[in-house]
Amino acid sequence: MASGYALTVRFTLRDTDAAARFDALAAHTLEGIRREPGTVVYVVHQPVDEPLVRVFYELYADEAAFQAHEAQPHTKSFLEERGQYLANTEVAFLHEVVGKRPDAAGRP
Structure with missing residues (x-):
């Protein structure tokens, strides 16, 4: 893969309770994402000194893989539920x- 289809999403959460619930929702959603063949990287980060922020980095094999990800039931559920926890x-x-990315066998 010469290049992929990538995005970052920065979520600002309402409060610490919302952050904990959002993290649980993201972890649950990741169970389904791990089975998506076109999803190369999907990682949730918390910036240092920003406990109410989560930054998602997503890399897909191509735009079709991203569209396939968006169509999955676990992704649709995440997109529907996340709003209750978010400020921005x-x-x-x-x-x-x-x-630099993992090769087709998943090796760095």
Whole structure:
């Protein structure tokens, strides 16, 4: 894969209770995402010193893989449920310039 289809999503959560519930929702959703063949990387980060922020980094084999991800029941459920925990959402779609990624066998 020369390049993929990538995005980051920055979620600002309402409060610490919302953050805990959002994290549980994300962990539950990840169970389904792990079975998506076109999802190369899907990682949730918490920025240092920002306990109410989560940054998702998502890399898909191509745009079709992203669309397949969006159509999955676990993704649709996440998209429907997440709003109750959020104060703000920012999405950035990315063009790859250079990089390093796992090979087809999953090795770095």
